[in-house]
Amino acid sequence: MTRTHQEPAPGIDAALHAAQALTRAYDDYDTDRALRRVTALADSRAAGPARPPSPYPTAHEQAAHDLDLAVTLIVDSPQAHVSLARLVDHERIEPEGALVFAALLRLAGYGDQAQFWFEFAAGAGNRTAAFCLYLLHQGRAEHRAAAYWRTQAHTAAAPAEPPAPVRGRQPALLPEGVRRELISRCWEGRRPTLPPRVAAVIHGLPVDCADEDFGEVPRPDHALTRLPEHEPPAD
Numbered sequence: 557m558t559r560t561h562q563e564p565a566p567g568i569d570a571a572l573h574a575a576q577a578l579t580r581a582y583d584d585y586d587t588d589r590a591l592r593r594v595t596a597l598a599d600s601r602a603a604g605p606a607r608p609p610s611p612y613p614t615a616h617e618q619a620a621h622d623l624d625l626a627v628t629l630i631v632d633s634p635q636a637h638v639s640l641a642r643l644v645d646h647e648r649i650e651p652e653g654a655l656v657f658a659a660l661l662r663l664a665g666y667g668d669q670a671q672f673w674f675e676f677a678a679g680a681g682n683r684t685a686a687f688c689l690y691l692l693h694q695g696r697a698e699h700r701a702a703a704y705w706r707t708q709a710h711t712a713a714a715p716a717e718p719p720a721p722v723r724g725r726q727p728a729l730l731p732e733g734v735r736r737e738l739i740s741r742c743w744e745g746r747r748p749t750l751p752p753r754v755a756a757v758i759h760g761l762p763v764d765c766a767d768e769d770f771g772e773v774p775r776p777d778h779a780l781t782r783l784p785e786h787e788p789p790a791d
Contacts, residue, residue, distance in 0.1 A: 619694035619702075621745065626688055627659035628738045628748050636729040637781065644776045651680035656729070657776050658685065663738070663750045664758040672770040683709050730754065730783055754783055 612618040630636065636656045643653025658673035671692060677685035687709040693702035728735065730750075738748040750758070761774040 616695050616697050619691045621742075623662070623688060623691035623695060624748050625742045626684075626691065627662045628742050630656060630659040630684070631663065631729055632735050632739065634726055634728075637727050640729060640776070641781045644778055644781060649676075649680045651677040651682040651685065653776070654680070655682050655685045655688075657780070658688070660750075660758055660780070661774065663748060664755045665749065666758075666774070668770040669773050672773050678705070678708060757783060 654677035
């Protein structure tokens with residue numbers, strides 16, 4: 557089979573490097589440290605040193621995997637819980653919280669609805685959301701849209717009033733076991749998905765009337781800030 561010319565999708569390292577807004581949106585977030593944590597978690601589950609998944613055979617598959625990794629790192633961020641709480645509690649636009657909500661929707665199996673919230677965050681100036689949209693469209697072979705959002709990821713202006721940094725230790729958005737499993741699945745080249753009891757919380761969120769482009773779009777709710785309460789019991 558002859559492959560048509562395609563814009564190459566980034567690998568894991570390039571995806572993490574390009575999503576530099578992770579470090580901008582979350583002052584305490586260290587992307588390199590996150591990658592080392594992924595490696596350490598993989599090592600703990602393997603007999604020998606773990607290796608990252610082999611490159612995917614197509615740019616579309618690679619982009620889809622890189623998006624899975626990106627959303628996993630977003631919900632694993634120390635700032636994720638606070639950002640999402642701000643989205644739930646404040647009436648004004650909270651692009652960082654919208655980014656976290658979009659990542660949760662993606663992990664819960666929502667496609668178009670996650671895109672709606674990525675666009676919401678990107679439209680408010682969040683570069684990580686724009687980069688996720690690049691990966692999303694690249695994974696669908698929608699190259700014109702992918703090129704647009706890649707440009708936005710590099711050129712979008714920072715919000716006029718970035719959120720104030722949060723001091724002190726913050727609660728994690730998801731239970732430790734859930735976050736470890738998400739990262740492990742990414743590192744093994746599998747699709748990261750939320751456990752059923754956590755996904756059920758997201759699937760039970762209120763929805764707005766059906767959007768012409770995105771269907772019924774879930775709205776953030778206070779149930780999202782209590783996700784650790786829904787950790788499944790240990791086996």
